[in-house]
Amino acid sequence: MKKLLLTTAFVLAGYTTAFAQLMNQAKDMSKGYVDMTATYFFADKLAQFDTTTGEGKVQWARHSLEPRQAFNTNTVVADRLKMKDFPESGYENDPAYRFKVDFISDRTVRVRMLTSLVAPKDVEEIMLSEQFVKNSPRTTWTCQENEKEIVYTSPKGSMTIQKNPWRIILKDVTGKVLTQTWTNDDNWVSQVKLLPFGFKKSGTDNSRMLNPVFSLKTGERIYGCGESPTGLNKAGQKVNLFVTDPQGPETDEMYKPVPFYFSNRGYGVFMHTSAPVTCDFGATYVGATKLFMADEAVDFFFFFGNPAEILNEYTNLVGKTPMPPLWSFGTWMSRITYLSDKDAYSIAKNLRDNRIPADVIHLDTGWFGVDWQCDYKFAEDRFDNPQQMVKDLLNDGFHISLWQLPYFTQHNVFYNELIEKNLVVRNADGSLPYEDACLDFTNPEAVKWYQDHLRNLLDMGVGAIKVDFGEGAPYDGFYHNGRGGLYEHNLYPVRYNKAVWDVTKDVQKDGAVIWARSAWAGSQRYPLHWGGDAANTNEAMLSTLHAGLSFGLSGFPFWSHDIGGFVQSTPEDLYRRWLPFGFLTSHTRSHGAPPTEPWLYNQEFTDYYRANAEMKYALMPYIVEQAKVCTETGLPMVRAMFIEYPDDPVAWMVEDQYLFGKDILVAPVFDAPQDFVDPKDNYNNTDHRPTTGLRHWTRKVYLPGGAWVDYQTGKTYQAGWNDITTDKLEAVILVRKGAVIPTAKVAQSTKDIDWKSVKKVKY
Numbered sequence: 159m160k161k162l163l164l165t166t167a168f169v170l171a172g173y174t175t176a177f178a179q180l181m182n183q184a185k186d187m188s189k190g191y192v193d194m195t196a197t198y199f200f201a202d203k204l205a206q207f208d209t210t211t212g213e214g215k216v217q218w219a220r221h222s223l224e225p226r227q228a229f230n231t232n233t234v235v236a237d238r239l240k241m242k243d244f245p246e247s248g249y250e251n252d253p254a255y256r257f258k259v260d261f262i263s264d265r266t267v268r269v270r271m272l273t274s275l276v277a278p279k280d281v282e283e284i285m286l287s288e289q290f291v292k293n294s295p296r297t298t299w300t301c302q303e304n305e306k307e308i309v310y311t312s313p314k315g316s317m318t319i320q321k322n323p324w325r326i327i328l329k330d331v332t333g334k335v336l337t338q339t340w341t342n343d344d345n346w347v348s349q350v351k352l353l354p355f356g357f358k359k360s361g362t363d364n365s366r367m368l369n370p371v372f373s374l375k376t377g378e379r380i381y382g383c384g385e386s387p388t389g390l391n392k393a394g395q396k397v398n399l400f401v402t403d404p405q406g407p408e409t410d411e412m413y414k415p416v417p418f419y420f421s422n423r424g425y426g427v428f429m430h431t432s433a434p435v436t437c438d439f440g441a442t443y444v445g446a447t448k449l450f451m452a453d454e455a456v457d458f459f460f461f462f463g464n465p466a467e468i469l470n471e472y473t474n475l476v477g478k479t480p481m482p483p484l485w486s487f488g489t490w491m492s493r494i495t496y497l498s499d500k501d502a503y504s505i506a507k508n509l510r511d512n513r514i515p516a517d518v519i520h521l522d523t524g525w526f527g528v529d530w531q532c533d534y535k536f537a538e539d540r541f542d543n544p545q546q547m548v549k550d551l552l553n554d555g556f557h558i559s560l561w562q563l564p565y566f567t568q569h570n571v572f573y574n575e576l577i578e579k580n581l582v583v584r585n586a587d588g589s590l591p592y593e594d595a596c597l598d599f600t601n602p603e604a605v606k607w608y609q610d611h612l613r614n615l616l617d618m619g620v621g622a623i624k625v626d627f628g629e630g631a632p633y634d635g636f637y638h639n640g641r642g643g644l645y646e647h648n649l650y651p652v653r654y655n656k657a658v659w660d661v662t663k664d665v666q667k668d669g670a671v672i673w674a675r676s677a678w679a680g681s682q683r684y685p686l687h688w689g690g691d692a693a694n695t696n697e698a699m700l701s702t703l704h705a706g707l708s709f710g711l712s713g714f715p716f717w718s719h720d721i722g723g724f725v726q727s728t729p730e731d732l733y734r735r736w737l738p739f740g741f742l743t744s745h746t747r748s749h750g751a752p753p754t755e756p757w758l759y760n761q762e763f764t765d766y767y768r769a770n771a772e773m774k775y776a777l778m779p780y781i782v783e784q785a786k787v788c789t790e791t792g793l794p795m796v797r798a799m800f801i802e803y804p805d806d807p808v809a810w811m812v813e814d815q816y817l818f819g820k821d822i823l824v825a826p827v828f829d830a831p832q833d834f835v836d837p838k839d840n841y842n843n844t845d846h847r848p849t850t851g852l853r854h855w856t857r858k859v860y861l862p863g864g865a866w867v868d869y870q871t872g873k874t875y876q877a878g879w880n881d882i883t884t885d886k887l888e889a890v891i892l893v894r895k896g897a898v899i900p901t902a903k904v905a906q907s908t909k910d911i912d913w914k915s916v917k918k919v920k921y
Contacts, residue, residue: 182630184398184411187436187450191353191369194223195361198236199273200342200354203322205254209301209308212259216271216324218356219252235351236342259319261299264312265463265471269326271456273357273366278455281639284652285430285680287477315424315462328425328460336425336462340371340446352446357454368451370458374440375423379810380447381465381798382419382426383437384412385677385689385709385717387701390798390813392419396441400434401648401676403629406691406725407705408698413629413690414677415648416712418472422800422810426461426468428475432649432678452644464804465711466793472713473792477683479715481789482745483669484908485557485621486686487781488517489771490747492559493754494724495524498540499547506556508757514768515775515906518621519551520559520673520749532562533571534611548619555907557621559673564608564654565594565627581607583635583643592632599653600646601638609661616665623662628654628676651676659684677714686716686745694723694750699736700814700828703796706743707816710794715785717796718745727751730759731830734766734853738889739826741774742818744785744795770887772904777822779900779916784819795819803862812860815890821897823866825882825890827855856883857890865895867921893921 179185199218207214221236243249255275260268283291299310299317308319315336318327327338339355357368374380380392387407388395397410404411417435420426429435433452440446459475461468473479491505502519509516523530527537536544548558566573566582573595576582581604582595598604612623631650633643655674663670674687681687689705692698702719709717721740722728728736728750740746748754756767774781781795788795797817799809815825859875859882867874869892870885882890893899903915 181633182402184400184402184404185434185436185452185633186396186398187367187434187452188396188438188442188448191358191367191450192223192234193358193361194225196223196358197221197239197361198223198353198356198358199253200236200356201271201324201339202252203324204257204308204319207257207308207319209303212261214257215254216257217252217254218273221356233351236353259310259317261297261310261312262295262459262475263297263471264299264314265461265467266475267310267317267460269456269458269460273368273454281641284649284656285432285678286475287683289477290475312462317460328462330424330462334423335373335375336423337372337375337421337447340373344373348445350443352443352448366454368449368453368456370449370451370456372447372449374445374447377422378440379422380419380439381421381708381711382416383708384416384418384712385414385687385705385714386410386412387705387708390704390708390711391810392437392439394440397437397439398434399437399648401629401631401651401678403627404690406693406698407689407719408693408701413675414651414681414687414709414712414714416677416679416709416714418679418712420461420465420468420711422804424462424464426463426472428459428461428472428679430457430459430679432645432647434644434648465798465801466791466804469711469713469792469801473682476679476713478792479682479685479789481669481786482671482685482716483666484778484782485517486669486671486745487778487785488746488775488908489515489741490518490520490559490718490745490749491516491755492520492522492747492749493752494750495522495529495561496520497524498537499542499544500540502547502551502558505755506551506554508755509556510554510906512757512764512768513906514756514764515771515904517555517908518557518559518747520561520624520747522561522624522749525560528569531570532566534562534615545618552619555909558619559622559624560615560620561624561626562612563627564597564599565630566597567594570595576604576607579603579607580638583632583637585632586634586636588636592635594630596631596635598638599650599657600641604638605657608657612658612661613665616662621666622671622673623658625655625658625672625674625676628674648678652678652680655681655684673718679713682714685714686718687714688717688745688747689719691724692720694726694728694732696732696828696830698723699732699739699826703739703816703826704813706796707794707798707813710796711798711801713792715788715792715794716744717794718743718747720747720749722748722750722754724750727753730763733759734763735827735830735855735888737767737770738773738887738891739824741770742822742824742889742891744781746771746774766886773887775904775908775911776901777899778908778911779902779913780819780822783900787820799823799860799862806862808860809862815859821894821899822869823859823861823890823892823894825857825859825892827857827884827888827890829857830855852886853888854883854885855888856881858882859890859892861892863894866892867895869893895921897921 198221202219205215205217255272323341328336399415402411417429436450438448722733756764803809
């Protein structure tokens with residue numbers, strides 16, 4: 159009974175009530191902003207400004223928060239405050255801090271603001287590309303000034319700096335206001351009194367926390383923010399940008415948040431920060447975007463243009479994605495987990511015997527002596543000759559991928575060594591590590607130690623390293639570079655991705671690829687990433703597509719996911735419907751609880767799996783062609799339709815279909831009964847009843863632009879809504895009418911593709 163009561167209390171209380179904050183739980187920075195003990199400063203007026211240098215100062219008006227009662231209702235209002243600081247000669251009531259504007263291109267403006275006389279310490283720049291940091295491109299915008307405002311104009315838009323009250327206004331070339339900062343003057347039309355663009359100074363430790371606030375217009379739609387599985391349109395949502403392990407792509411938390419978003423009104427914003435950010439896109443007030451930032455300085459890049467133009471500008475800053483090697487676009491066969499060289503040879507043989515095109519065999523957590531205990535060595539009792547195994551499989555067209563992670567438990571052979579050499583993140587008092595030793599990638603010695611171990615494997619011919627986890631860098635920890643987890647937690651994935659990418663690229667001279675789960679802005683320079691541990695449900699399939707589309711709208715061209723979901727063995731019905739989606743993604747992997755291999759289901763399913771794989775291998779010339787464009791433009795392979803059709807209002811609303819590159823449209827079948835396999839039996843691998851005969855599903859598909867041709871049947875459909883029935887492959891697959899699609903003869907491995915056989919088919 160006591161246990162029941164405790165459990166009930168836990169459920170009723172909720173995580174954040176029962177516990178102050180679960181380790182690695184996403185942080186909602188908005189909850190701590192309204193604080194009666196803090197002092198608030200709102201951007202009040204332009205104190206000084208030099209239009210030739212773009213530099214000046216903004217004066218911040220001091221306020222306090224006070225309760226306001228109206229009968230039985232209490233609200234909070236901000237009152238002007240005369241400081242009581244002592245001595246008066248040591249402080250400013252309304253301080254003026256640095257404000258700087260840089261014009262990066264005709265479409266990009268950088269705005270920086272300080273909340274102190276002291277600028278943040280310069281650290282190694284890791285979010286912005288090396289090319290941008292070195293070259294720091296600049297362009298000239300025309301400038302006009304009068305007593306009320308300063309207006310900078312380019313051929314793509316304008317930025318107005320209003321002097322009093324201070325305000326930034328972004329406009330398009332027609333003069334339409336895209337968005338503007340929120341001031342106290344905007345509050346008079348509503349009984350809801352928003353705190354305007356400002357920052358608070360904590361009464362606890364005098365730290366500062368920013369709250370930039372912008373207008374959100376009627377009908378405005380917001381996109382981006384990383385690999386978010388909720389609805390693509392973030393307007394009306396509150397999004398926490400904090401790297402977490404959400405246990406799957408079905409919640410509002412993310413493995414891969416990105417501090418970047420854009421609007422259908424024609425502007426985008428990159429918040430150049432690694433501190434946690436909570437984006438309130440009209441969730442608590444319909445007319446405002448509130449950005450609650452745990453940072454003490456503003457560094458924003460504003461972009462003008464349509465989605466494709468904004469993505470190109472954004473990725474010019476953070477870096478374009480390099481082209482992965484050809485073999486990485488092939489089939490990756492995996493499960494949790496293969497345990498021996500016999501397993502690897504067996505998988506390779508079955509793939510070839512069943513004529514299923516494939517290029518990668520992934521060995522997950524069990525290739526070590528002890529499952530999950532990473533020591534970078536093949537288990538000697540299960541892998542007789544790892545070097546020979548890698549060589550044999552490479553000769554047969556299979557690259558080996560290996561799992562590992564950056565955390566070391568107390569039973570790990572390296573635990574004591576890492577602590578003694580000070581290669582791990584320390585806890586809050588700077589002494590011991592947290593429970594698991596977490597590699598500190600801000601320490602060059604830790605990076606070298608780690609890369610040396612990976613190099614030994616890569617030198618053997620291993621093709622890729624699975625860069626798993628990375629979301630658990632201690633938020634309260636101390637890092638070698640002198641910073642705390644406030645700034646390093648979200649950057650950990652970038653440093654982790656980079657460490658693996660750099661050593662892989664150094665060894666793999668013909669092109670590198672990693673297989674990573676966590677990310678932040680900058681990680682797109684180190685492809686590629688997959689969607690994490692999805693559930694085996696229709697809903698998880700849809701949320702996985704949402705996550706991939708949102709990720710692509712955040713500057714990441716390449717992405718993959720576990721076909722059928724990860725947690726249990728996939729029901730055959732779901733597996734069938736997920737397969738076309740999985741093979742019409744830039745990178746394709748079957749992975750999860752066994753069995754994932756099609757021949758362990760039944761012959762009909764094996765034939766169906768082969769048909770999906772053959773489709774992708776036949777399309778490999780198209781995939782390579784489109785992927786190259788993605789590396790040059792920042793566009794994603796799994797593409798929301800409005801990227802190609804920004805003037806079509808319906809294209810902005812459809813979230814259950816996508817473009818694969820420019821010319822192929824894919825509409826997976828999500829809403830279908832799962833009555834072919836009992837999930838419990840399936841989990842125990844006791845029942846894989848075959849699905850007899852072809853199943854045809856009919857679903858509504860929206861076709862933008864002109865006519866589209868069914869890739870499977872050749873039937874032509876006109877633009878607009880259509881009821882379309884699937885054919886042999888259980889998804890609707892269409893080609894844009896007039897498009898030319900290059901295809902090749904199907905090969906069992908990408909190394910065997912006959913590029914002379916490529917044919918171009920016009921639809």
